[in-house]
Amino acid sequence: MNISGIDHIELYVGDAQQSAYYFGSAFxxxxxxxxxxETGLTGQRSLLMVQGEVRMLLTSGLYADHSATEYVHRHGDGVAVVAMRVEDAAASFEALVRRGAEPISPPKTYSDDTSSVIVAEVAGFGDVIHRLVQRNGEGFLPGAIEMTEREPAEDPMFNKIDHLAICxxxxxxxxxxxxxQQVYGFAEIFTEYIEVAGQGMNSVVVQSPSGEVTFTLIEPDTQRRAGQIDDFLQWHAGAGVQHVALITDDIVSTVDRLGGRGVRFLTTPAAYYRSLEDRVGAVDAPIGELSRLGILVxxxxWGQLLQIFTESTHVRRTLFIEVIERRGARTFGSGNIKALYEAKEREMVHAPTPMAADPDPEPMEV
Known part of the structure; x- marks a missing residue:
């Protein structure tokens, strides 16, 4: 089984059209x-958002018992499907189930005159499932998703999904x-324990043999003070994708453009930049610009990594986006985790107090 990359991610959201407008206007x-x-997707509305190799399917359930509706009720808007490209979906499905993956959907073929796509689904972490995608042609899900005619963006900001961070x-x-490791054949390539302001977390990075699918796994240290990872798990009601990292070729230009589109980023203290070159060496970007935009280095x-994290736009303060530029670096900015932690702490000060999700809330009296 050869997992060659992330084919797409699917977000279950309360309103697919509203979410599409946000990802279009902001990103x-x-x-x-x-x-x-009308295309055979019973009980749902889905919109495919694209840029470069980034493909994000936004799905809303139209009925209370649809899986997308139930997911949003429990978790809020979030990544529900991580689809991985494979050479043979049926063989990969059989191999994963044989190794212990829970089967969700057996192989199914979507086809038209120009394309054929075979997909199968197995369980991943928490309520997130993995879709195995075998492609022949340019269609996304022929017969189920009608492609729209469009001209590719002349100056796209993002190339592809770099990694997913999972709490x-x-x-x-x-x-x-x-x-x-045992079921999907990933390798554990990095481990770390981080302590910040009385909080602690363990982190492990697992990666496919191709190097194109990377998951940063994070758990809180319950012997330390509760912090943002605990908040995520409580608000999200369990394991889930905390952030999606998108690769750009020019992070300074991209962040500047995103800011002009209304995207809000976590702030970084000015003191961070006073010692930046002492810590990482010369940076091929004006320090003043990095400081103005809040970009971390x-x-x-193997090289340098530039990154920045958006504020979460979700009412539960869960999913957010990372913008990342790799200048040779292969790791994930562990030296910046403390800065991210501190920035997220400042954001959480202004957020409502987290409450455990109630699966059966009492109706409001009017």
Whole structure:
């Protein structure tokens, strides 16, 4: 089984059209296709947003018992499907189930005159599932998602999805890592413990043999003060994708453009930049511009990494986006985790107090 990359992610959202408007106006993604009951997608409305190799399917349930509706009720808007490209979806499905993955949907073929796509689904972490995608042709899901005619963006900001950061409950990190190693054939390429302001977290990075699918797994240290990872798990009601990292070729230009589109980023203290070059060496970007935009810089054995994190726009303060530029670096900015933690702490000061999600809330009296 060869997992060659992330084919797309699917977000279950309360209002697909409203979410599409946000990702279009804020991040420049374009509507590449759409589907619903008229195309055979029973009980749902889906919009495909694209830019470069980034493909994000936004799905809303039209009925209370649809899986997307139930997901949003429990977790809020979030990543519900991580689709991975494979050479043979049927064989990959059989292999994963044989190794212990829970089957969700057996292989199914979508086709038209120009394209054929075979998909199958197995369980991943929490309520997130993995869709195995075998493609022949340019169609996304022929017959289910009608592609729209469009001209590719002349100056796209993003190339592809770099990695996903996933929060799991305490004492589930190692089991989740072993699951991806034993079932999916991923390798554990990085481990770290981080302590910030009395909080602590363990982090493990697992990656496919191709190097094109990377999950950063994070669990809170319950022996330390509760913090943002605990908040995510409580607001999200369990394990889930905390952020999606999108690759750009020019982070300074991209962040400047995103800011002009209304995207809000986590702030970074000015003191961070006074010692930046002492910590990472010379940076091929004006420090003043990095400071103005709040861009973080880290270095590993292979080069530098520039990154920044958006504020969450969701009412539960869960999912957010990372913008990342790799200048040779292969790791994930562990030197910036403390800065991110501190920035997220400042954001959470202004957020409502987290409350456990009630699966059956009492109706409001009027």
């Amino acid at each position: 420049g993604l374009e509507v590449g296709g759409q589907g619903g009951p 799991v409950p305490a004492r589930q990190l190692q089991a989740t890592s072993e699951f991806y 880290d270095r590993d054995h």
